Amino acid sequence: MQKVLRQLIESYGFDRDDLEVNYNPQIPGQGRKRIDIAIFRPDAEHNNDNLQRIIVCKTQKKRDKLRSIAEADADLRALQALLELIPGATLGMWTNGQEEFLFQVERTRFEVRAKPLGVWPVPGERTTDLDRTGGVIQVSAEAEDLEDALLRCRQYLNRNLGLDHKDSFKQLAVLMLAKIHDEPLPTGERRLWIRGDEPFTEAGQQAIAQRINESIAAAKAWQPNLLTRGWDLTLEPHETARVVMELARYSLSETQPRFRTGAFRAVARSVMDGREGRYPTPPNVAEMAAEMLDPQPGERIMHCSSGTTGTPVAVCYTQPDINSWADLMARCLYMAGVRKDDVFQNMSGYGLFTGGLGIHFGAERLGCMTIPAGAGNSKRQPKLVKDFGTTVAHILPSYALHLGTTLIEEGEDPKALSLRIACVGAEPYTEETRRRIEALFDMKVYNSYGLSEMNGPGVAFECQYQNGLHLWEDAYLLEIIDPNTGKLVPDGEVGELVLTTLCRHGMPILRYRTRDLTRIIPGDCPCGRKHRRIDRILGRSDDMIIVKGVSIYPMQVERVLMAYPEVGQNYVIVLERDGLKDTMKVQVEIREESFVEDMRVLRGLQETIARALKDEILITPKVELVQHNSLPRTEGKAQRVIDKREKS
Numbered sequence: 001m002q003k004v005l006r007q008l009i010e011s012y013g014f015d016r017d018d019l020e021v022n023y024n025p026q027i028p029g030q031g032r033k034r035i036d037i038a039i040f041r042p043d044a045e046h047n048n049d050n051l052q053r054i055i056v057c058k059t060q061k062k063r064d065k066l067r068s069i070a071e072a073d074a075d076l077r078a079l080q081a082l083l084e085l086i087p088g089a090t091l092g093m094w095t096n097g098q099e100e101f102l103f104q105v106e107r108t109r110f111e112v113r114a115k116p117l118g119v120w121p122v123p124g125e126r127t128t129d130l131d132r133t134g135g136v137i138q139v140s141a142e143a144e145d146l147e148d149a150l151l152r153c154r155q156y157l158n159r160n161l162g163l164d165h166k167d168s169f170k171q172l173a174v175l176m177l178a179k180i181h182d183e184p185l186p187t188g189e190r191r192l193w194i195r196g197d198e199p200f201t202e203a204g205q206q207a208i209a210q211r212i213n214e215s216i217a218a219a220k221a222w223q224p225n226l227l228t229r230g231w232d233l234t235l236e237p238h239e240t241a242r243v244v245m246e247l248a249r250y251s252l253s254e255t256q257p258r259f260r261t262g263a264f265r266a267v268a269r270s271v272m273d274g275r276e277g278r279y280p281t282p283p284n285v286a287e288m289a290a291e292m293l294d295p296q297p298g299e300r301i302m303h304c305s306s307g308t309t310g311t312p313v314a315v316c317y318t319q320p321d322i323n324s325w326a327d328l329m330a331r332c333l334y335m336a337g338v339r340k341d342d343v344f345q346n347m348s349g350y351g352l353f354t355g356g357l358g359i360h361f362g363a364e365r366l367g368c369m370t371i372p373a374g375a376g377n378s379k380r381q382p383k384l385v386k387d388f389g390t391t392v393a394h395i396l397p398s399y400a401l402h403l404g405t406t407l408i409e410e411g412e413d414p415k416a417l418s419l420r421i422a423c424v425g426a427e428p429y430t431e432e433t434r435r436r437i438e439a440l441f442d443m444k445v446y447n448s449y450g451l452s453e454m455n456g457p458g459v460a461f462e463c464q465y466q467n468g469l470h471l472w473e474d475a476y477l478l479e480i481i482d483p484n485t486g487k488l489v490p491d492g493e494v495g496e497l498v499l500t501t502l503c504r505h506g507m508p509i510l511r512y513r514t515r516d517l518t519r520i521i522p523g524d525c526p527c528g529r530k531h532r533r534i535d536r537i538l539g540r541s542d543d544m545i546i547v548k549g550v551s552i553y554p555m556q557v558e559r560v561l562m563a564y565p566e567v568g569q570n571y572v573i574v575l576e577r578d579g580l581k582d583t584m585k586v587q588v589e590i591r592e593e594s595f596v597e598d599m600r601v602l603r604g605l606q607e608t609i610a611r612a613l614k615d616e617i618l619i620t621p622k623v624e625l626v627q628h629n630s631l632p633r634t635e636g637k638a639q640r641v642i643d644k645r646e647k648s
Contacts, residue, residue: 001036001057003144004095008055011139011250012122014039020046027085035082042123053091054082061096065159066152069101069116069200076101076114084112090127091120098152104196118199118245127196140254147263149246154267156242161235172267174216174233175247177226181219183253191215194248199241208244209237315354315452316506322361324503325455328472329362332461335470335529336446337421338392340367345390347399348426348549349375354456355426355549359394359448362458368392375399375549378406385417392421396549397433397445400424401580404440415442423448425457426549431536447536453512454499460534468521468533475503478532479511480520491520494538545641547575547584552617554640557586560612566594566605570631573621575643582645584621586613592628 001021008014023038025048039053040046056079069076072094079094083105092103092114103114104127121127122139150172157168175192182192191211198204216233220226233240252260317325338344344363350356350372363370373384375396381403384390395403400422404414419441424434425448434445449469450457459476460469471478477500480489489495497514501507521533545552554573561567568589576583588609590602602625610623632639 003097004037004055004057004093007145008037008039011145012120013139014123015042018042018044023051025051025086030085033082033085048086049088051086051088053093054079054086054089055093055095056082058094058096062098064155066099066156072099072101079103080114083114091117093120115197116200117196118194118241119196119249139249140251140256146250146252146255146259147266149250150263150267153243153246161239167234169267170231171233171235172243174227174231175212175243177223178212178215178219179247179252181222182215183251191218192244192248194241194245199245202238205237205241208241212240212244315456317455318505321455321504321506324475325358325458326361326365328455328458328475329358330365331362331472332448332458333362333366333368333392333423335461335463335527336423337444337464338363338366338368338423342368342391342421343371343388344368344392344394345371345373345381345384345388347373347375347381347393347395354452355394355450358450358456358458359423363392363394378403382407382412382417385419389418391418392423393419394423396426397424397437398548398580398582400437400445401433401440404437405580414440417441419443421446423461425449426546449534449537451514451516453507453509453514454501455504459499463525463527463529465526467525468535470525470529470531471534473531476500477502478520478534480518481513483513483515483517491522494519494535497534545573545575545643547582548619550618552584552619556616557613558640560616561586561588561609563612564605564609566590567609568628570629572631572639573641575641575645577645584619585624586621587624587626587631589628589631590625 005019005021008019009016018040020038020040021036023035023046024032025035025038026032027048035054036057037055038046038051039055041050041052044050058075075096076094079092079101080103083089083092083103087107090105092105094101094103102117102120104117106113106115121129153172154168157163157171158165161168163171179192182190192215193211194208195204198208213233235243333344346356346360346363348356348359350360356374360370360372369388371384371388371390373381376399385393393400407414420443422437422441422443422445424437424445434447437443437445444464444466446462446464446466447469448457448462449460449471451459454476458472460471462469479498479500480491480493480495481487481498482489483496494517497516497518499509499512499514501509517538518534518536521535524530525533545554557573558571561571568591570589572587574585574587576585586609590605606623606625610620613623614620
C-alpha cells in the first residue's frame with residue numbers, strides 16, 4: 001500500500017490531503033465497506049459524495065505469468081462491487097504490487113459497467129482526454145515505478161509469450177528506442193501512445209501496432225547504426241499493445257536520470273543475465289568517469305604504457321577495441337575459474353599501466369563485483385577483502401608475498417581471508433614463488449601475460465591445469481623466432497615471442513617483437529582448449545629490468561643523472577630484496593669539485609635527483625651520492641646493473 005501511495009503522490013501528482021487510507025464509507029442498505037485507498041475531489045470533505053477514485057490493494061502473490069482482466073475476474077469483483085455502490089466514483093484500480101488493473105465506470109439507466117483502461121488520467125485531466133490524438137499526459141516515474149513497469153514487460157515477454165532471454169530483450173530494446181525517439185517530438189507527431197481502452201479492443205490493438213511500427217521505423221532512421229539486422233519488432237498487435245500499455249504511461253525525459261538508469265540496469269540484469277556479455281557499470285562510477293574524461297564527439301580513448309622502452313608507449317583504442325579487450329580478459333578470468341558471483345579486488349595500479357584497466361574491464365564484463373583498490377596500502381587491502389568478502393584478487397607476485405608476510409607479522413592468518421584465486425603478472429617470477437604464494441594464502445595462483453602494444457593483459461592466461469598460458473589465437477598471430485636471426489624456431493624451443501594483432505581497429509600492429517623469451521608448449525592441454533600454450537616468460541632479449549612491476553631501462557636513469565653538472569661519469573643500479581620487497585638503489589659519483597663537506601648541499605642534491613628519477617621511472621629509488629672514482633670499473637662494457645635479488 002505504501003508503494004501505491006508513493007506512486008500516486010510522486011508520479012501522478014495527487015495531493016496527500018486528498019487521499020485517505022482505509023476509508024470505511026457507510027453504504028445505505030449495505031453497512032460499512034472498506035476501501036484501501038480513497039481519492040477525493042481536491043480540497044473537499046472526505047465523504048461518499050466527493051469520492052472519485054477507489055483503489056484496492058491486495059497482498060502480493062508472485063505469479064509466473066501476468067493475467068488478463070478475464071483471468072483475474074474473481075479478484076476484481078470486490079473493486080467492481082465498490083464502484084457500483086458509490087455513484088461518485090468513476091475510476092478504480094486493483095493492484096497486488098505485481099499486477100495492476102485500471103477501470104473507468106460507465107453508468108447508464110440500466111447498468112453500471114467497469115471498462116478497462118490502459119492508463120489513468122492525472123489530477124486535472126478528464127477521462128475524455130485519454131481518447132484524444134497524441135495520447136495521455138505522461139507522468140514522471142519515481143523510484144521503482146519505471147523499473148516495475150519494465151520488469152512487467154520482461155515478465156510478459158518471457159513467461160506469457162515464451163520468448164527466450166535474448167529475443168525478449170530485443171523486443172523491449174526496439175520499443176525503448178522508439179520511445180526515446182518519440183518523446184521529444186511535438187504532440188501531433190508522436191506515435192508511441194495509447195487511447196484509454198485501445199489495448200482491450202481488436203481495432204485498438206491494430207491501431208497501436210500500426211503507430212508503433214511507424215515509430216520504430218522513424219527511430220531506426222534516426223539511429224541507423226544502433227540496431228543491427230535481427231533487431232525488429234515481431235510481436236502480434238495484441239502483444240504489442242500489452243507492452244506499450246506499460247511504456248506509454250511514463251515520460252522518460254521527465255524521469256530523473258538515476259531512476260531511468262536503475263530501471264534499465266534492472267532489466268538488463270534480469271533479462272540478459274550476462275548472456276550477451278554486457279554488464280552495466282554502476283551509475284556513480286560511470287558518471288565519475290565521464291566527468292573526468294569529458295569525452296567530445298569523435299574522440300577515441302588513448303592509454304599509455306609504463307614506458308618499457310624509455311618513452312611511454314601511447315596505445316590508441318576504438319570502442320570496439322575496448323569491448324574486444326574486455327571480452328578477452330573475461331575469457332581469461334573464466335578459464336581460471338572466476339565466475340560472475342565472485343568479488344574481484346584489483347590490487348594493481350591504474351595510472352600509466354594498462355594492466356590495471358584491462359583486468360578491471362574483464363572482471364566487470366564477466367559480471368563480478370569489482371573493487372578498484374589500486375596498488376599498495378597493505379593496511380587497506382586486507383580490510384577491503386574482509387569488508388566485501390573478496391574471493392579473487394589481481395596482484396603482483398612480489399606484493400602478494402609482502403602482503404602475506406605483513407599479515408603474519410601483525411598476528412593474522414592469510415589463510416583466513418576469503419581469497420580463493422589470485423591472478424598475477426606484470427613481473428617475472430618462478431614456479432617456486434607461485435607455490436609459496438598459494439601455500440601462504442591457501443588459494444590458486446594463475447599466470448597472466450600481456451603487453452600494452454597488444455591491448456594490455458589478456459593476451460595469454462593459464463587455465464586451471466596451470467600448465468602453460470593459452471594464447472588467444474583468434475585475436476593474435478603467434479610466432480617464436482630466433483632473436484638473432486629472425487627465423488622461426490620449432491615448437492618447444494625457446495625464442496623471442498612475436499605477435500600480430502588480428503582484430504585491432506585503433507592501432508593494428510604487424511609482427512611486433514616483444515623481446516620476451518618463451519616457447520610454444522607442444523601437445524594439447526588437458527582442459528580441451530585448442531589455443532596453443534606458451535611457457536612462462538623466461539626473460540627478455542634486451543637489458544630491461546623490472547622493479548615492482550615497472551619496466552625500466554638503465555638509459556632512463558642515465559638520461560636523468562647526466563642532466564646534472566654535479567654528477568660524474570659513473571653510476572650503478574643496485575637491485576636488492578628487503579624481505580619480500582624489491583628495492584632499487586642508484587649509486588652516483590659526484591664530481592670531485594662538487595663533493596663538498598656541507599651535508600645540507602649534498603642532501604638537497606640527493607633529494608632533487610630522487611624526485612627526477614621518480615618522475616621518469618615511476619618508482620622512488622634510494623639515491624646514494626659517492627665520491628669520485630669510488631665505484632668499480634671494468635675495462636670492458638660498464639656494468640650498470642647489479643642484481644642481488646635471489647632467484648628462487
